[in-house]
Protein backbone atom coordinates (compact mmCIF):
# COMPACT_ATOMS: atom_id res chain seq x y z
CA UNK A 341 0.00 0.00 0.00
CA UNK A 342 1.24 3.48 -0.87
CA UNK A 343 1.49 6.00 1.95
CA UNK A 344 1.75 9.73 1.65
CA UNK A 345 2.44 11.80 4.74
CA UNK A 346 2.52 15.32 6.09
CA UNK A 347 4.15 16.48 9.31
CA UNK A 348 3.85 19.85 11.00
CA UNK A 349 5.25 20.99 14.34
CA UNK A 350 4.46 24.39 15.80
CA UNK A 351 5.68 26.08 18.98
CA UNK A 352 2.17 27.38 19.71
CA UNK A 353 1.38 30.78 21.20
CA UNK A 354 2.59 30.51 24.80
CA UNK A 355 5.80 28.47 24.91
CA UNK A 356 9.28 29.75 24.10
CA UNK A 357 10.69 26.49 22.77
CA UNK A 358 9.29 23.46 21.01
CA UNK A 359 9.79 20.30 23.10
CA UNK A 360 8.01 18.06 20.59
CA UNK A 361 9.97 15.97 18.10
CA UNK A 362 8.85 13.80 15.23
CA UNK A 363 10.17 11.46 12.56
CA UNK A 364 8.82 10.59 9.14
CA UNK A 365 10.83 7.76 7.62
CA UNK A 366 8.95 6.29 4.61
CA UNK A 367 11.87 4.00 3.76
CA UNK A 368 11.48 2.21 7.09
CA UNK A 369 7.70 2.72 7.23
CA UNK A 370 8.22 4.53 10.54
CA UNK A 371 6.31 7.55 11.83
CA UNK A 372 6.83 8.99 15.32
CA UNK A 373 5.66 11.86 17.51
CA UNK A 374 7.32 12.54 20.89
CA UNK A 375 6.46 15.20 23.45
CA UNK A 376 9.27 16.01 25.86
CA UNK A 377 9.06 17.25 29.44
CA UNK A 378 11.71 18.74 31.71
CA UNK A 379 13.20 22.09 32.67
CA UNK A 380 15.94 24.08 30.92
CA UNK A 381 15.20 22.67 27.45
CA UNK A 382 15.67 19.10 28.76
CA UNK A 383 12.29 18.19 27.26
CA UNK A 384 13.66 18.97 23.82
CA UNK A 385 16.60 16.67 24.50
CA UNK A 386 14.37 13.83 25.74
CA UNK A 387 12.02 13.87 22.75
CA UNK A 388 14.91 14.06 20.28
CA UNK A 389 16.82 11.18 21.90
CA UNK A 390 13.62 9.11 21.91
CA UNK A 391 12.88 9.68 18.22
CA UNK A 392 16.49 8.98 17.24
CA UNK A 393 16.62 5.86 19.43
CA UNK A 394 13.46 4.44 17.86
CA UNK A 395 14.68 5.18 14.32
CA UNK A 396 18.04 3.63 15.13
CA UNK A 397 16.62 0.32 16.37
CA UNK A 398 14.06 0.03 13.55
CA UNK A 399 16.71 0.76 10.92
CA UNK A 400 19.26 -1.64 12.40
CA UNK A 401 16.74 -4.49 12.53
CA UNK A 402 15.20 -3.97 9.06
CA UNK A 403 15.20 -7.27 7.15
CA UNK A 404 17.21 -8.89 9.93
CA UNK A 405 15.58 -12.03 11.33
CA UNK A 406 18.54 -12.65 13.63
CA UNK A 407 17.77 -9.94 16.12
CA UNK A 408 18.90 -10.34 19.68
CA UNK A 409 15.97 -8.99 21.68
CA UNK A 410 17.46 -6.93 24.52
CA UNK A 411 14.21 -7.03 26.53
CA UNK A 412 13.01 -10.48 25.45
CA UNK A 413 10.47 -11.41 22.79
CA UNK A 414 6.75 -10.87 23.38
CA UNK A 415 5.16 -13.94 21.78
CA UNK A 416 1.66 -12.46 21.91
CA UNK A 417 2.51 -9.92 19.20
CA UNK A 418 4.05 -10.09 15.74
CA UNK A 419 7.66 -9.75 14.72
CA UNK A 420 7.23 -6.11 13.66
CA UNK A 421 5.15 -5.39 16.76
CA UNK A 422 8.15 -6.63 18.74
CA UNK A 423 10.49 -4.45 16.68
CA UNK A 424 8.47 -1.35 17.44
CA UNK A 425 7.98 -2.18 21.12
CA UNK A 426 11.68 -2.95 21.54
CA UNK A 427 12.65 0.22 19.66
CA UNK A 428 10.70 2.25 22.22
CA UNK A 429 12.22 0.38 25.16
CA UNK A 430 15.68 0.88 23.60
CA UNK A 431 14.90 4.60 23.29
CA UNK A 432 13.77 4.63 26.93
CA UNK A 433 17.16 3.26 27.92
CA UNK A 434 18.86 6.00 25.88
CA UNK A 435 16.83 8.70 27.65
CA UNK A 436 17.66 7.19 31.06
CA UNK A 437 21.38 7.00 30.19
CA UNK A 438 21.41 10.66 29.13
CA UNK A 439 19.63 11.59 32.36
CA UNK A 440 22.32 9.88 34.42
CA UNK A 441 25.15 11.56 32.52
CA UNK A 442 24.03 15.14 33.10
CA UNK A 443 22.58 16.78 36.20
CA UNK A 444 20.85 19.37 33.99
CA UNK A 445 18.87 16.62 32.28
CA UNK A 446 17.68 15.00 35.50
CA UNK A 447 13.95 14.35 35.48
CA UNK A 448 13.52 14.75 31.74
CA UNK A 449 11.01 12.46 30.08
CA UNK A 450 9.01 12.11 26.91
CA UNK A 451 5.88 10.54 25.49
CA UNK A 452 5.90 8.59 22.24
CA UNK A 453 3.29 7.66 19.65
CA UNK A 454 4.67 5.55 16.82
CA UNK A 455 3.53 3.64 13.75
CA UNK A 456 5.52 0.97 11.91
CA UNK A 457 4.10 -0.17 8.56
CA UNK A 458 4.42 -3.67 7.20
CA UNK A 459 2.39 -4.13 4.02
CA UNK A 460 -1.24 -3.31 4.82
CA UNK A 461 -0.71 -3.61 8.55
CA UNK A 462 0.02 -0.66 10.80
CA UNK A 463 1.73 -1.55 14.07
CA UNK A 464 0.87 1.13 16.62
CA UNK A 465 2.59 1.83 19.91
CA UNK A 466 2.37 4.56 22.49
CA UNK A 467 3.52 5.69 25.91
CA UNK A 468 2.04 8.75 27.62
CA UNK A 469 -0.59 11.13 26.24
CA UNK A 470 0.48 11.50 22.62
CA UNK A 471 -2.27 9.93 20.55
CA UNK A 472 -3.04 8.03 17.37
CA UNK A 473 -6.38 8.46 15.59
CA UNK A 474 -7.78 6.71 12.57
CA UNK A 475 -9.99 8.47 10.04
CA UNK A 476 -11.88 5.83 8.05
CA UNK A 477 -15.27 5.87 6.30
CA UNK A 478 -15.94 9.43 7.45
CA UNK A 479 -15.45 8.46 11.08
CA UNK A 480 -12.76 9.38 13.61
CA UNK A 481 -11.60 6.74 16.12
CA UNK A 482 -9.13 7.28 18.93
CA UNK A 483 -6.89 4.21 18.89
CA UNK A 484 -4.80 4.93 21.97
CA UNK A 485 -5.67 5.36 25.63
CA UNK A 486 -3.72 8.16 27.33
CA UNK A 487 -1.38 7.11 30.10
CA UNK A 488 -2.34 10.19 32.06
CA UNK A 489 -3.74 11.03 35.47
CA UNK A 490 -6.90 12.63 34.04
CA UNK A 491 -7.60 9.64 31.80
CA UNK A 492 -7.39 7.32 34.82
CA UNK A 493 -9.91 9.58 36.59
CA UNK A 494 -12.19 9.47 33.53
CA UNK A 495 -11.96 5.67 33.35
CA UNK A 496 -13.02 5.32 36.98
CA UNK A 497 -15.79 7.89 36.54
CA UNK A 498 -14.30 10.48 38.90
CA UNK A 499 -14.27 13.27 36.31
CA UNK A 500 -15.85 13.76 32.90
CA UNK A 501 -13.89 14.20 29.64
CA UNK A 502 -15.08 17.83 29.63
CA UNK A 503 -13.69 18.42 33.13
CA UNK A 504 -10.45 16.74 32.12
CA UNK A 505 -9.87 19.27 29.33
CA UNK A 506 -9.54 22.16 31.79
CA UNK A 507 -8.24 20.18 34.78
CA UNK A 508 -5.08 21.65 36.39
CA UNK A 509 -3.46 18.19 36.30
CA UNK A 510 -4.31 17.53 32.63
CA UNK A 511 -0.61 17.49 31.69
CA UNK A 512 0.41 14.82 34.19
CA UNK A 513 1.39 11.59 32.44
CA UNK A 514 1.58 8.30 34.33
CA UNK A 515 3.95 6.61 31.90
CA UNK A 516 6.85 8.12 29.96
CA UNK A 517 10.25 7.34 28.51
CA UNK A 518 12.80 8.44 31.10
CA UNK A 519 10.83 7.01 34.01
CA UNK A 520 11.13 3.31 34.77
CA UNK A 521 13.71 1.03 33.16
CA UNK A 522 11.05 -1.68 32.69
CA UNK A 523 8.80 0.58 30.62
CA UNK A 524 5.40 -0.78 29.60
CA UNK A 525 4.53 -0.06 25.95
CA UNK A 526 1.02 -0.51 24.53
CA UNK A 527 1.17 -2.16 21.10
CA UNK A 528 -1.56 -3.09 18.64
CA UNK A 529 -1.88 -3.96 14.96
CA UNK A 530 -4.49 -2.75 12.48
CA UNK A 531 -5.15 -3.61 8.86
CA UNK A 532 -5.47 -0.38 6.87
CA UNK A 533 -7.54 0.19 3.76
CA UNK A 534 -7.51 2.62 0.87
CA UNK A 535 -8.48 6.13 1.88
CA UNK A 536 -7.71 5.65 5.58
CA UNK A 537 -5.78 8.36 7.37
CA UNK A 538 -3.78 7.96 10.58
CA UNK A 539 -3.13 11.02 12.74
CA UNK A 540 -0.33 11.02 15.31
CA UNK A 541 -0.32 14.07 17.56
CA UNK A 542 0.99 15.63 20.74
CA UNK A 543 -1.41 16.84 23.45
CA UNK A 544 -0.90 20.44 22.28
CA UNK A 545 -3.50 19.52 19.65
CA UNK A 546 -5.93 17.50 21.75
CA UNK A 547 -6.03 19.77 24.81
CA UNK A 548 -6.94 22.68 22.52
CA UNK A 549 -9.47 21.09 20.17
CA UNK A 550 -12.00 18.29 20.62
CA UNK A 551 -12.27 15.02 18.73
CA UNK A 552 -15.40 16.43 17.01
CA UNK A 553 -13.36 19.40 15.77
CA UNK A 554 -10.58 17.11 14.55
CA UNK A 555 -13.17 15.03 12.68
CA UNK A 556 -14.74 18.16 11.17
CA UNK A 557 -11.36 19.36 9.94
CA UNK A 558 -10.49 16.00 8.36
CA UNK A 559 -13.91 15.90 6.71
CA UNK A 560 -13.64 19.41 5.26
CA UNK A 561 -10.10 18.76 4.03
CA UNK A 562 -11.50 16.12 1.67
CA UNK A 563 -8.50 13.82 1.97
CA UNK A 564 -5.93 16.58 1.41
CA UNK A 565 -3.62 15.82 4.34
CA UNK A 566 -1.40 18.86 3.74
CA UNK A 567 -4.41 21.11 4.12
CA UNK A 568 -5.63 19.10 7.12
CA UNK A 569 -2.27 19.32 8.93
CA UNK A 570 -2.16 23.10 8.57
CA UNK A 571 -5.81 23.51 9.57
CA UNK A 572 -5.37 21.38 12.72
CA UNK A 573 -2.37 23.42 13.86
CA UNK A 574 -4.16 26.69 13.05
CA UNK A 575 -7.22 25.64 15.06
CA UNK A 576 -5.14 24.63 18.08
CA UNK A 577 -3.49 28.06 17.95
CA UNK A 578 -6.84 29.84 17.54
CA UNK A 579 -8.06 28.02 20.67
CA UNK A 580 -5.10 29.38 22.64
CA UNK A 581 -2.04 27.48 21.43
CA UNK A 582 -1.03 26.85 25.05
CA UNK A 583 1.42 24.09 24.18
CA UNK A 584 3.58 22.88 21.30
CA UNK A 585 1.49 21.28 18.57
CA UNK A 586 2.74 18.42 16.42
CA UNK A 587 0.75 16.44 13.87
CA UNK A 588 1.84 13.65 11.56
CA UNK A 589 -0.78 12.57 9.02
CA UNK A 590 -0.46 9.39 6.97
CA UNK A 591 -2.77 8.60 4.08
CA UNK A 592 -3.13 5.05 2.73
CA UNK A 593 -3.64 4.66 -1.01
CA UNK A 594 -3.61 1.78 -3.45
Ligand code: CA
Pocket residue numbers: 375542543544583584
Ligand atom coordinates in the same frame (compact mmCIF):
# COMPACT_ATOMS: atom_id res chain seq x y z
CA1 CA B 1 2.79 18.73 25.24
